[in-house]
Amino acid sequence: MSQSVMFMIDGVQVEGRAGQSILEAAGEAGVYIPRLCYKEGLSPHGSCRVCTVMVNGRPMSACTSPISLGMIVENDSPRVAQLRRDLIEMLFVAGNHFCMFCEKSGDCELQALAYRFGITAPKYPYMFPKREVDASHPDIFIDRNRCILCGRCVRASKELDGKNVFQFVGRSAEKRIAVNGEALADTDAAVTDAAADACPVGAILKKGVGYVVPVGKREYDDKPIGSDIEAKRPAAGS
Amino acid sequence: MAEILEEAAIREICQAHDCNRARLLDIARAVHKKCGYISGHAMNLIADELSTHRVEVESLVSFYSFLSDKPRGRIVIRLCNDIIDQMNGAQLVGRAFSEELGIDFGRTASDGAITLEHTACIGMCDQAPAALINDVVVTNLSSDKAREIVRELRQHTDPQRLVKHLGDGNNAHELVNSMVQNNVRLPGPSIFSPVNRGEALRKALVMSPAEVIRAIKTARLRGRGGAGFPTGMKWEFARAAPGDRKFVFCNADEGEPGTFKDRAILTERADRVFAGMTIAGYAIGASEGILYLRGEYAYLRPFLEHVLQKRREDGLLGDDIFAAEREPAPPKPAGERDVHRRPGTAGRRPFSFDIRIQMGAGAYVCGEETALINSCEGMRGDPRNRPPFPAQEGFLGCPTVVNNVETLCCAAKILEEGPATFNQYGSEQSSGTKLLSISGDCRRPGIYEVSFGIELSEVLEMCGARDAIAVQVGGASGEMVAPDQYDRTICFDDLCTGGAIMVFGPGRNVLEIARSFMDFFVEESCGYCTPCRVGNVLLRERLEKILDAKGEPADLEYLEALCRTIKTGSRCGLGQTSANPVLTTLKNFRKVYEVMVQEDREGLKRSFDLQRAVAEAEELCGRESIHNHV
Numbered sequence: 056m057s058q059s060v061m062f063m064i065d066g067v068q069v070e071g072r073a074g075q076s077i078l079e080a081a082g083e084a085g086v087y088i089p090r091l092c093y094k095e096g097l098s099p100h101g102s103c104r105v106c107t108v109m110v111n112g113r114p115m116s117a118c119t120s121p122i123s124l125g126m127i128v129e130n131d132s133p134r135v136a137q138l139r140r141d142l143i144e145m146l147f148v149a150g151n152h153f154c155m156f157c158e159k160s161g162d163c164e165l166q167a168l169a170y171r172f173g174i175t176a177p178k179y180p181y182m183f184p185k186r187e188v189d190a191s192h193p194d195i196f197i198d199r200n201r202c203i204l205c206g207r208c209v210r211a212s213k214e215l216d217g218k219n220v221f222q223f224v225g226r227s228a229e230k231r232i233a234v235n236g237e238a239l240a241d242t243d244a245a246v247t248d249a250a251a252d253a254c255p256v257g258a259i260l261k262k263g264v265g266y267v268v269p270v271g272k273r274e275y276d277d278k279p280i281g282s283d284i285e286a287k288r289p290a291a292g293s
Numbered sequence: 294m295a296e297i298l299e300e301a302a303i304r305e306i307c308q309a310h311d312c313n314r315a316r317l318l319d320i321a322r323a324v325h326k327k328c329g330y331i332s333g334h335a336m337n338l339i340a341d342e343l344s345t346h347r348v349e350v351e352s353l354v355s356f357y358s359f360l361s362d363k364p365r366g367r368i369v370i371r372l373c374n375d376i377i378d379q380m381n382g383a384q385l386v387g388r389a390f391s392e393e394l395g396i397d398f399g400r401t402a403s404d405g406a407i408t409l410e411h412t413a414c415i416g417m418c419d420q421a422p423a424a425l426i427n428d429v430v431v432t433n434l435s436s437d438k439a440r441e442i443v444r445e446l447r448q449h450t451d452p453q454r455l456v457k458h459l460g461d462g463n464n465a466h467e468l469v470n471s472m473v474q475n476n477v478r479l480p481g482p483s484i485f486s487p488v489n490r491g492e493a494l495r496k497a498l499v500m501s502p503a504e505v506i507r508a509i510k511t512a513r514l515r516g517r518g519g520a521g522f523p524t525g526m527k528w529e530f531a532r533a534a535p536g537d538r539k540f541v542f543c544n545a546d547e548g549e550p551g552t553f554k555d556r557a558i559l560t561e562r563a564d565r566v567f568a569g570m571t572i573a574g575y576a577i578g579a580s581e582g583i584l585y586l587r588g589e590y591a592y593l594r595p596f597l598e599h600v601l602q603k604r605r606e607d608g609l610l611g612d613d614i615f616a617a618e619r620e621p622a623p624p625k626p627a628g629e630r631d632v633h634r635r636p637g638t639a640g641r642r643p644f645s646f647d648i649r650i651q652m653g654a655g656a657y658v659c660g661e662e663t664a665l666i667n668s669c670e671g672m673r674g675d676p677r678n679r680p681p682f683p684a685q686e687g688f689l690g691c692p693t694v695v696n697n698v699e700t701l702c703c704a705a706k707i708l709e710e711g712p713a714t715f716n717q718y719g720s721e722q723s724s725g726t727k728l729l730s731i732s733g734d735c736r737r738p739g740i741y742e743v744s745f746g747i748e749l750s751e752v753l754e755m756c757g758a759r760d761a762i763a764v765q766v767g768g769a770s771g772e773m774v775a776p777d778q779y780d781r782t783i784c785f786d787d788l789c790t791g792g793a794i795m796v797f798g799p800g801r802n803v804l805e806i807a808r809s810f811m812d813f814f815v816e817e818s819c820g821y822c823t824p825c826r827v828g829n830v831l832l833r834e835r836l837e838k839i840l841d842a843k844g845e846p847a848d849l850e851y852l853e854a855l856c857r858t859i860k861t862g863s864r865c866g867l868g869q870t871s872a873n874p875v876l877t878t879l880k881n882f883r884k885v886y887e888v889m890v891q892e893d894r895e896g897l898k899r900s901f902d903l904q905r906a907v908a909e910a911e912e913l914c915g916r917e918s919i920h921n922h923v
């Protein structure tokens with residue numbers, strides 16, 4: 056049994072276990088900390104920064120920071136929400152996200168977060184980068200226009216599939232996702248890979264199943280992202 | 294045939310590095326040198342030899358600016374285009390290079406021999422404009438010199454032959470053989486004082502490791518790399534961290550624009566740096582050290598290897614240091630204390646420590662300590678998530694101390710002369726002396742060793758810059774200080790800096806300077822985290838809009854909010870400080886911004902250019918507008 060660790064989040068006492076991250080411990084207690092690059096079952100990445108919380112007044116990514124006894128975490132506050140809103144908007148303008156034409160619409164975590172934060176249009180100017188599409192593989196395609204560089208595909212391929220299909224290349228704003236070969240078809244990627252299901256946005260999609268679930272019946276169509284976690288929260292007073 | 298030879302050469306390079314995945318950066322550098330670039334085929338070969346994946350090799354190659362996956366000339370000219378060089382005429386020099394070669398920057402001449410590129414600060418700001426030609430540094434460039442260089446290179450194709458005269462001090466050593474000048478204008482009592490070789494180490498080794506750490510703490514030494522973390526505490530953490538294998542790293546990445554003092558230390562006091570590393574090794578219980586030398590300083594490498602070799606020969610490095618002086622302990626009856634302990638002799642357990650040099654390959658972020666460790670492991674220079682901290686889990690997962698070149702020199706000096714001699718300079722919170730790298734609009738650019746607590750006005754007086762209209766303290770990530778604040782002091786509590794002082798004289802535009810710094814950060818962000826990767830591009834966009842006379846008053850609030858988001862959200866020190874040039878100019882030079890931004894008379898957006906919008910639309914739909922918009 057791991058040792059119990061008590062800490063505060065938004066004024067509420069929460070009990071976690073030693074070694075847990077803030078994001079995990081909060082999640083078990085029914086407190087949703089927004090996230091994009093984090094995916095359960097994968098090692099944390101700390102890149103999107105959407106999970107940023109204030110720990111004893113200092114910003115930290117909740118997915119990579121372990122809990123400690125008596126720490127005071129600020130998650131649901133105006134300044135933290137504003138920071139997250141800015142980060143989400145940055146991800147929109149840095150890519151080419153035309154949700155109305157995207158197969159992932161309704162199942163997309165980026166879009167769902169934008170709705171949750173009430174973002175209708177970004178305040179930043181669009182960058183309209185030129186990005187490549189790779190449709191070489193018979194069952195999977197990559198549309199880098201929508202990639203937010205979260206690295207979930209990279210980690211899923213390594214950690215769950217035991218492969219090494221994806222990796223980052225380049226740096227700065229030129230950073231992009233690459234595959235282990237000239238094109239995806241040259242790699243050992245398979246449609247059954249965990250990596251094919253890891254992408255939070257519509258950058259890695261399976262061919263031929265885009266509209267099997269119709270728009271309107273999708274994951275985030277009628278309940279905001281994070282609702283499943285918040286449902287675990289004990290009712291007030293109980 | 295040539296391909297088969299090349300294939301054999303690549304495999305040989307891998308094997309010479311034991312096909313060790315952790316040496317991928319060295320392997321890539323060697324292959325690059327051999328082939329001029331790293332082709333997809335070369336990546337496949339390397340991946341095969343190292344039992345890794347091609348995309349892992351590509352990932353590394355694409356990260357470092359000195360490595361290319363496309364054919365380049367055998368000679369690469371890299372002209373620094375940072376602000377200091379621009380102020381010294383780098384634009385004209387660039388044009389001369391460009392014209393003489395008949396190519397734009399980023400291109401290779403038609404005969405495939407010479408490539409022309411821009412690069413960030415190469416640590417020669419005191420002799421700008423400066424360029425790297427392969428490993429050779431050329432300084433104080435002019436258009437004429439640039440043309441002459443190209444003509445010569447076309448004749449003999451040997452950059453080393455461009456060295457026409459030698460710099461001062463060890464720059465003239467046959468293994469350095471460089472035109473670089475040290476420009477040490479004010480040698481102080483600590484760093485550049487004469488070295489009594491072996492003294493500091495000898496004194497350390499008769500103390501216990503805990504006593505060594507106590508001496509560093511008594512001297513109140515804090516890191517000279519910029520952040521000012523207490524060195525004794527860092528060493529203590531690493532000492533206490535569990536593990537049989539520990540490491541000492543010397544951070545000689547010196548990438549902060551405007552900083553060049555480590556260059557002079559490595560040239561003139563390499564022995565002191567290596568002594569400091571060895572002492573740190575003894576203190577924390579490490580037997581291995583790595584000096585991470587930025588790719589731009591490759592010209593110093595043969596000399597530094599030579600200094601290391603001499604230390605090995607003299608028993609100051611390697612197996613059982615001071616073995617000759619360590620007589621076997623005389624047998625003594627149980628319980629009796631050894632009263633005859635002479636310094637460096639009996640009773641001490643053997644201590645072994647060796648140092649190797651790891652070359653960088655052109656990436657500012659690799660100066661961040663966890664990125665530096667990744668780089669040494671043959672990875673991209675992405676910083677790591679913290680915790681764990683390097684002192685707990687660093688290189689290869691082992692406890693690792695990373696210290697700046699100057700910090701390690703100070704440590705050696707403290708052991709040499711005692712903490713009291715060291716901390717008689719400076720103040721309680723900021724003890725000792727600090728090297729300043731001064732460049733820009735001043736009469737005497739160069740390196741000055743001053744006591745902590747010195748006023749900025751005194752610094753300006755010293756270097757001949759009384760008329761400065763602005764001073765950037767701390768390099769690109771530092772603070773732009775206005776004349777009414779020249780009474781501020783250089784110390785950890787006020788102007789905390791790795792030592793870069795960039796002086797700007799009358800007629801300079803602080804907005805343009807800030808924009809130039811943003812160019813730097815946009816280029817150098819590792820791209821890992823959202824706020825730094827995207828936010829810095831947005832910051833630069835808005836600065837450009839204002840410089841373009843299209844700014845509106847609301848843009849200033851927009852900039853401030855954006856700066857805050859980048860600072861708060863970013864994962865490492867790069868993004869946490871990259872907004873500083875904008876934030877501090879907004880704060881200290883508000884007026885300059887205010888005159889640049891205006892409300893439009895007709896209530897229209899000043900940034901909206903109707904003509905251009907129509908032209909764009911026409912181009913997109915492939916026909917002319919039927920309306921008249923003039």
Ligand SMILES: Cc1cc2nc3c(=O)[nH]c(=O)nc-3n(C[C@H](O)[C@H](O)[C@H](O)COP(=O)(O)O)c2cc1C
Nearest residue numbers: 516517518546547548660661662696697700866867
């Ligand atoms: C982007 C970035 C670049 C850095 N570059 C350097 C550098 O070139 N040299 C250096 O000593 N420290 C640099 N640092 C600071 C190091 O991370 C680290 O704090 C320092 O090497 C510790 O040594 P010290 O305690 O002796 O100063 C950099 C930090 C950041 C965030």
Ligand code: SF4
Nearest residue numbers: 202203205206208254
């Ligand atoms: S392709 Fe998808 S999973 Fe991979 S980095 Fe891009 S957004 Fe993340």
Ligand code: SF4
Nearest residue numbers: 819821822825865868
């Ligand atoms: S702050 Fe910049 S340099 Fe640091 S991790 Fe983020 S993207 Fe990389």
Ligand code: FES
Nearest residue numbers: 101103104106118
């Ligand atoms: S979820 Fe923590 S940084 Fe992305």
Ligand code: FES
Nearest residue numbers: 373414415417418
């Ligand atoms: S050498 Fe160009 S700014 Fe330092």
